[in-house]
Amino acid sequence: MQPQEVLVAMTAALDRQPDSVSMAKAYRTMAEQCLKAADPLDTSVEMRARLNAVAASLSHAREAVPSGTDARKELEQLMPAFEAARDSLAQREAALGHCRIVLNGTPVSATTHAVVLPDDPTPQETHAARELRHHLELLTGEVFPIRHDSEGGDATPIVVGHSALLEQLGVPVDYNALGLEGLAIRTAGPALVLTGNRRGVLYAVYTFLEDYLGCRWFTPDCTQLPKIGTFKLGAINRTYVPPLEYRATDYPNSRPADWAVRNKLNGTQTELDEARGGKISYSHFVHTFNALIPPERYFDEHPEYFSEVNGKRLRDNTQLCLTNPQVLQLAIEQVRQWIKDAPEATFFSVSQNDWGNYCQCPNCTALAEHEGSQSGPLIEFVNAIADALKDDYPNVTIDTLAYQYTRKPPKYTRPRPNVCVRLCSIECCFAHPLESDPFNATFVADIRDWAKICNRLYIWDYTREG
Numbered sequence: 001m002q003p004q005e006v007l008v009a010m011t012a013a014l015d016r017q018p019d020s021v022s023m024a025k026a027y028r029t030m031a032e033q034c035l036k037a038a039d040p041l042d043t044s045v046e047m048r049a050r051l052n053a054v055a056a057s058l059s060h061a062r063e064a065v066p067s068g069t070d071a072r073k074e075l076e077q078l079m080p081a082f083e084a085a086r087d088s089l090a091q092r093e094a095a096l097g098h099c100r101i102v103l104n105g106t107p108v109s110a111t112t113h114a115v116v117l118p119d120d121p122t123p124q125e126t127h128a129a130r131e132l133r134h135h136l137e138l139l140t141g142e143v144f145p146i147r148h149d150s151e152g153g154d155a156t157p158i159v160v161g162h163s164a165l166l167e168q169l170g171v172p173v174d175y176n177a178l179g180l181e182g183l184a185i186r187t188a189g190p191a192l193v194l195t196g197n198r199r200g201v202l203y204a205v206y207t208f209l210e211d212y213l214g215c216r217w218f219t220p221d222c223t224q225l226p227k228i229g230t231f232k233l234g235a236i237n238r239t240y241v242p243p244l245e246y247r248a249t250d251y252p253n254s255r256p257a258d259w260a261v262r263n264k265l266n267g268t269q270t271e272l273d274e275a276r277g278g279k280i281s282y283s284h285f286v287h288t289f290n291a292l293i294p295p296e297r298y299f300d301e302h303p304e305y306f307s308e309v310n311g312k313r314l315r316d317n318t319q320l321c322l323t324n325p326q327v328l329q330l331a332i333e334q335v336r337q338w339i340k341d342a343p344e345a346t347f348f349s350v351s352q353n354d355w356g357n358y359c360q361c362p363n364c365t366a367l368a369e370h371e372g373s374q375s376g377p378l379i380e381f382v383n384a385i386a387d388a389l390k391d392d393y394p395n396v397t398i399d400t401l402a403y404q405y406t407r408k409p410p411k412y413t414r415p416r417p418n419v420c421v422r423l424c425s426i427e428c429c430f431a432h433p434l435e436s437d438p439f440n441a442t443f444v445a446d447i448r449d450w451a452k453i454c455n456r457l458y459i460w461d462y463t464r465e466g
């Protein structure tokens, strides 16, 4: 039952028991819930209807409950919340834009056009359509109807998702080529198509709003939308598949779901839910050696599992002895456990702790010298884990860092196809472009050399002054 329906029932109950304080209290709680029930994507029309329902019920209730009674005092306490909701809706309505949109010469309005979803839309398609309607309302002041394919109607379609209308409109879309994130934006005369698969359909809507209608989501708290002006759009035939598979920032305020999906971030730290297309999930995200083989659990019995530095095995600020076969076996078992514990994750990080102190035992040193880099022992270790797991978990990628002492790629070893290298630019100067600053020359060489040997190369970039 909707809160409004409950409120109607409670209004009737108040009629029967106008002196009951507990009834008045229950009524107030329910009315407050109706006032608050707004989904951020509800339209002004929906909000107005809800407010009017509460207003009508409240005026009836105030007539039914005699003034001066405790029950009436209880009712009167509702007024501040009611007035706040009324004022906030009035402000929202006053702030709506008056933009006009013209598509291939035809004005686009809520009376001429309708947002059209497939009959059985995915959660992403539904959310994309609601986001489109929400933003179109903020831009134009008009609430566009949303309908499904089989509902028909005369309105010109603004198609969102895998609609059956695509064929009728003569707009073929190769969904296979789009993958999870590719988007297609097409016009067919005054009709518009915004589509894609999982995250792609959302990205089609956001790209249309951003690139064609000037919407900007600068921060979670700062959205800038045009209020006036005419957008004259010609024919659009745009297909785009993001070249970068993983897109994230490390700023905590880039994690809220709406902001992240509108800006097409998909990293593990974002709060993207199913409706917002989900994300690429890591289990154990960077600097994982200590989690993999905890020194507090193993060091006393097996100091040889850990870094030898200046002839001494380290317990604190340590790394792993990557050429020790027992370390490899323990690591494989632990990653297997991580996979079982995090079935939604597809990336599992096997990467050095966030300090130096790599192992200088004779075996590790010999391998690093042969490979010309400490990344040699690391990639051999990570490859062995990836090999051990690839048959059981073909969708799992083992992720590692090329960071500080492992930044330079190995001479001979090649990361396996199910290994991802995350190369870190922490030493670079960002006051100048990578290629024009001699200070950055070794990094430029490293990025080129990793790119030659990696199936997947991610960059952990740092934005700061040099």
Ligand SMILES: [Zn+2]
Pocket: 308, 320, 321, 322, 323, 324, 359, 360, 361, 362, 363, 364, 365
């Ligand atoms: Zn070693």
Ligand SMILES: [Zn+2]
Pocket: 429, 430, 431, 432, 437, 439, 466
């Ligand atoms: Zn510089």
